[in-house]
Amino acid sequence: MLKKLTEEKLSELLETGIAEFAEKGLDGANVNTIAKKAGISVGVLYKYYENKEEFFHACLRKSLDILKSVLNEVTQSNDKLLVRAERMIRAVQDYSKEYGVYIKMYNRIASENGRKYVSMYAAEIESMTARVYTEFIERAIKDGDIRNDINPRLFAFFFDNLLTMLQFSYCCDYYTERARVYCKEDFDNDEMIVSELLKFIESAFTFSRSEIVHRDQM
Amino acid sequence: MLKKLTEEKLSELLETGIAEFAEKGLDGANVNTIAKKAGISVGVLYKYYENKEEFFHACLRKSLDILKSVLNEVTQSNDKLLVRAERMIRAVQDYSKEYGVYIKMYNRIASENGRKYVSMYAAEIESMTARVYTEFIERAIKDGDIRNDINPRLFAFFFDNLLTMLQFSYCCDYYTERARVYCKEDFDNDEMIVSELLKFIESAFTFSRSEIVHRDQM
Amino acid sequence: MLKKLTEEKLSELLETGIAEFAEKGLDGANVNTIAKKAGISVGVLYKYYENKEEFFHACLRKSLDILKSVLNEVTQSNDKLLVRAERMIRAVQDYSKEYGVYIKMYNRIASENGRKYVSMYAAEIESMTARVYTEFIERAIKDGDIRNDINPRLFAFFFDNLLTMLQFSYCCDYYTERARVYCKEDFDNDEMIVSELLKFIESAFTFSRSEIVHRDQM
Amino acid sequence: MLKKLTEEKLSELLETGIAEFAEKGLDGANVNTIAKKAGISVGVLYKYYENKEEFFHACLRKSLDILKSVLNEVTQSNDKLLVRAERMIRAVQDYSKEYGVYIKMYNRIASENGRKYVSMYAAEIESMTARVYTEFIERAIKDGDIRNDINPRLFAFFFDNLLTMLQFSYCCDYYTERARVYCKEDFDNDEMIVSELLKFIESAFTFSRSEIVHRDQM
DNA sequence: TATGAATGAGAATTCATTCAT
DNA sequence: AATGAATGAATTCTCATTCAT
Numbered sequence: 001m002l003k004k005l006t007e008e009k010l011s012e013l014l015e016t017g018i019a020e021f022a023e024k025g026l027d028g029a030n031v032n033t034i035a036k037k038a039g040i041s042v043g044v045l046y047k048y049y050e051n052k053e054e055f056f057h058a059c060l061r062k063s064l065d066i067l068k069s070v071l072n073e074v075t076q077s078n079d080k081l082l083v084r085a086e087r088m089i090r091a092v093q094d095y096s097k098e099y100g101v102y103i104k105m106y107n108r109i110a111s112e113n114g115r116k117y118v119s120m121y122a123a124e125i126e127s128m129t130a131r132v133y134t135e136f137i138e139r140a141i142k143d144g145d146i147r148n149d150i151n152p153r154l155f156a157f158f159f160d161n162l163l164t165m166l167q168f169s170y171c172c173d174y175y176t177e178r179a180r181v182y183c184k185e186d187f188d189n190d191e192m193i194v195s196e197l198l199k200f201i202e203s204a205f206t207f208s209r210s211e212i213v214h215r216d217q218m
Numbered sequence: 219m220l221k222k223l224t225e226e227k228l229s230e231l232l233e234t235g236i237a238e239f240a241e242k243g244l245d246g247a248n249v250n251t252i253a254k255k256a257g258i259s260v261g262v263l264y265k266y267y268e269n270k271e272e273f274f275h276a277c278l279r280k281s282l283d284i285l286k287s288v289l290n291e292v293t294q295s296n297d298k299l300l301v302r303a304e305r306m307i308r309a310v311q312d313y314s315k316e317y318g319v320y321i322k323m324y325n326r327i328a329s330e331n332g333r334k335y336v337s338m339y340a341a342e343i344e345s346m347t348a349r350v351y352t353e354f355i356e357r358a359i360k361d362g363d364i365r366n367d368i369n370p371r372l373f374a375f376f377f378d379n380l381l382t383m384l385q386f387s388y389c390c391d392y393y394t395e396r397a398r399v400y401c402k403e404d405f406d407n408d409e410m411i412v413s414e415l416l417k418f419i420e421s422a423f424t425f426s427r428s429e430i431v432h433r434d435q436m
Numbered sequence: 437m438l439k440k441l442t443e444e445k446l447s448e449l450l451e452t453g454i455a456e457f458a459e460k461g462l463d464g465a466n467v468n469t470i471a472k473k474a475g476i477s478v479g480v481l482y483k484y485y486e487n488k489e490e491f492f493h494a495c496l497r498k499s500l501d502i503l504k505s506v507l508n509e510v511t512q513s514n515d516k517l518l519v520r521a522e523r524m525i526r527a528v529q530d531y532s533k534e535y536g537v538y539i540k541m542y543n544r545i546a547s548e549n550g551r552k553y554v555s556m557y558a559a560e561i562e563s564m565t566a567r568v569y570t571e572f573i574e575r576a577i578k579d580g581d582i583r584n585d586i587n588p589r590l591f592a593f594f595f596d597n598l599l600t601m602l603q604f605s606y607c608c609d610y611y612t613e614r615a616r617v618y619c620k621e622d623f624d625n626d627e628m629i630v631s632e633l634l635k636f637i638e639s640a641f642t643f644s645r646s647e648i649v650h651r652d653q654m
Numbered sequence: 655m656l657k658k659l660t661e662e663k664l665s666e667l668l669e670t671g672i673a674e675f676a677e678k679g680l681d682g683a684n685v686n687t688i689a690k691k692a693g694i695s696v697g698v699l700y701k702y703y704e705n706k707e708e709f710f711h712a713c714l715r716k717s718l719d720i721l722k723s724v725l726n727e728v729t730q731s732n733d734k735l736l737v738r739a740e741r742m743i744r745a746v747q748d749y750s751k752e753y754g755v756y757i758k759m760y761n762r763i764a765s766e767n768g769r770k771y772v773s774m775y776a777a778e779i780e781s782m783t784a785r786v787y788t789e790f791i792e793r794a795i796k797d798g799d800i801r802n803d804i805n806p807r808l809f810a811f812f813f814d815n816l817l818t819m820l821q822f823s824y825c826c827d828y829y830t831e832r833a834r835v836y837c838k839e840d841f842d843n844d845e846m847i848v849s850e851l852l853k854f855i856e857s858a859f860t861f862s863r864s865e866i867v868h869r870d871q872m
Numbered sequence: 873t874a875t876g877a878a879t880g881a882g883a884a885t886t887c888a889t890t891c892a893t
Numbered sequence: 894a895a896t897g898a899a900t901g902a903a904t905t906c907t908c909a910t911t912c913a914t
Binding site for chain 6: 479480
């Protein structure tokens, strides 16, 4: 073809790489195939990226950057916790279709073991949400919006766990099937997912053990 | 006698395979290396398994079977929901050390995409817990132990999501690092994890929106 | 073929490698071609040798070992210097046909630049002859066999230079052509080469400058 | 003006090529790297040279031409043989530093085997010195300056062999190490090399076998 | 005319799979 | 039946060469 590699061609290469790596993983994907699908020669790929692994990391990084920017947008708000929670759940539902591959990539790296870079990615990616969520919970406690007998960091952790699994459920084959096993046709009912998950979360954040105890029964 | 030896050998082969596949994945692991580590020849491996993928599935199956039997043991109980929840959380903590590789394998298959067998595994593995959890929640509702304004299947789903993420956090590199980013040193405090997670779950299951509304304001 | 790689097959592989490397050099030779010519698969080659360079070194080493053993045989003697010199010249003539490739390999490594291992080979290979020649000259001086106004090490060096060039002249394309340019048809007259080279050497070793001076004229 | 620039550029390209080929050989050197180092595009390189090999030959030719002109300068003289020999030895010492790369290139081609052009180069390069040396020796014999029982062509050959090896010893890694193994620290003593080599040569040329025989006994 | 990005054939290396022993 | 050496297709990566700009 011998046409100057435009910005968009390069972007297409990354997208193709992401699609392949998301499906087959670092080892399973084939560099030549990716190049061919992207409409370029292997040569260019290797002009831009030292080797397969570096290219994989570029794909990963792009995926994570996109996810991060989406996340950033969504977490930006001064609303109360439950309002934010609802916004985030809906964001997960909305973006999961469009950004599915990026979430698959995120899922890929999250299932890698024994690679040095794994913990680096974790530290980088999770730090932002961990901080945002934790601070928000701390402020809500101070404001008396939610109960004060909880460990903010751990509750932030549980909250993110629920969102993460929801993401995976919408994007990754296994988790989608799993969600369907649990939720049946309700999994396709976005509104129900939102309302039930909110229900789950809001009580968790709102009631203290003492209240539970003195009313009790379970 | 000879058969016994073979069975042992075969079991060792599977364990070795699990260890390798858990670390490197289907494509990253090396069949010859596995055979050597297991102390057998590749020849026997191929006598028992058609090809690499089939052997991988055998490893996967064994992993999942073990996890299933552990799970089965733990979910067997007539206790009330929170008692069971606590037992399960503690089970996750206890078994995560011993059965780490199996959970890694579970995580592997869960991050696979575009493979027909993925949804089959999901259906098989998740069905049991989905049914058990859902039934239990339904009974708890009927017994008036927990609130009655929830969708049992979805709540079972959320509950399992929390447990699944806890498992991964204890066993898989990325999730461990992620948990540490969120929980800091508290992640090493098993009791705190138990109590906070229980706190999170129990309110979720115990209080109804109406109660929240009439008391409140979040 | 799937036939156990015998000692001789391995030896054949080395010989094939030597032949290829002698002709085309480390970079120019093709591992797949060598394997095919040797009648084995690339796989075995890589079972025995880490990579192309290591295989090249194995070929080099074999070549040098053979040359060394031949040299060792020839330098073993208690004869006087000129007798030994003659024996060596004749050895060069005799063995050059049979061991031509090994000498080509020697010539290859001798023309390599900027590789760490080059000086290691030089030190290893040349040390033996350097010591033998030098000691022999020292002893000849002490015995009064040859003149005593010379630096034994340097004369050993010059002597070996003449023999080395003679070797190359018999075995390496360029040097053969060069020898023919100088010597014309006399290059094919082995006896003449022997007698003239001996003539050249014997005077060099026998007469002192003082003798030259007092007779003088040049 | 523009042509001037091009000629300079072209010369620089050749010099860069020589440096690279001298270090890495025809197969080891990289055309793109050479062009980049020379500050031109590969395009021009291929405008001037059909392909890599042709460019290599251009580099080789330039190297040999320079060596030839140097040699020509040095061999031009009416002095007696030993005076000329001394001049040549000193020339080798002086020029080896400055013209090291060209000698390395000479060494490269001299170690090539199985290529048709090799013998052409040999014929061309060696003819001049062979003729000059031989004629000079013949004249010296006729003039009674040196002994008359020698084959002029062979003696010219031996003489050139010594000079050639001296050149290599000063310029090529392997031969330098080899020279050091033989000569130890004396190899850095230029004057000693000159005087000892002259000693070696002068006797070789001056004394006849009959003289050796009737005085002697080695 | 000069450039150097792009090409893609070719070379090194790996490893799933076979099968002679 | 078990072994594991041998196979060679497949994959990664390089670099001589081309040609649109």
